[in-house]
Amino acid sequence: MGDRCAHIEAAVGQLRSATGVVSVALSSLYETEPVGGPPGQGRYLNAAACVETTLEPEAFLELLMVIERELGRVRRERWGPRIIDLDLLLFDDRVIDSPGLTVPHPRMHERRFVLEPLAEIGGAVIDPRSGRTISEILMSLP
Ligand code: ADP
Ligand code: MG
DSSP states (O other), X not given: OOSHHHHHHHHHHHHXXXXXXXXXXXXXXXXXXXXXXXXXXXXXXXXXXXXXXXXXXXXXXXXXXXXXXXXTOOOOSTTSOOSOOOOOOOOTTOOEEETTEEESOTTGGGOHHHHHHHHHHHTTOBOTXXXXXXXXXXXXXO
């Protein structure tokens, strides 16, 4: 919602200045039609980032949620319009299934709006659950 580009830039700025974050490389921004959620939503702006961090995955997700809150995200309807949504897609080749964190992100494999920006910066990265690269998963989508 609002100035979507500015919200992404603000989130990346906060990420870059956070303790434990060494570097952040951002993909291009992709404008996409909403998938799921309530009717009548505007288009979304999506990007993927490659982050080098000394944080463990749980602490890194916590950081993402702190940034979401600082940017003013209020959690209402799931998949409804929001100011920002920061998801952890992959963390090295780790597979995590804890109550608050699933890595690789459980819904990334079917979402073109995730895989396209991700493939731009990490097409050769291997999804540790399927053994396929991000580019292969993207190309196999219907
Ligand atoms: P969505 O990203 O599907 O639109 P939310 O942003 O509201 O939904 O996330 C809901 C919950 O998903 C978060 O509270 C978080 O604990 C959990 N979660 C589990 N795994 C992940 C992940 N890999 N990345 C982001 N959130 C995750
Ligand atoms: Mg999320």
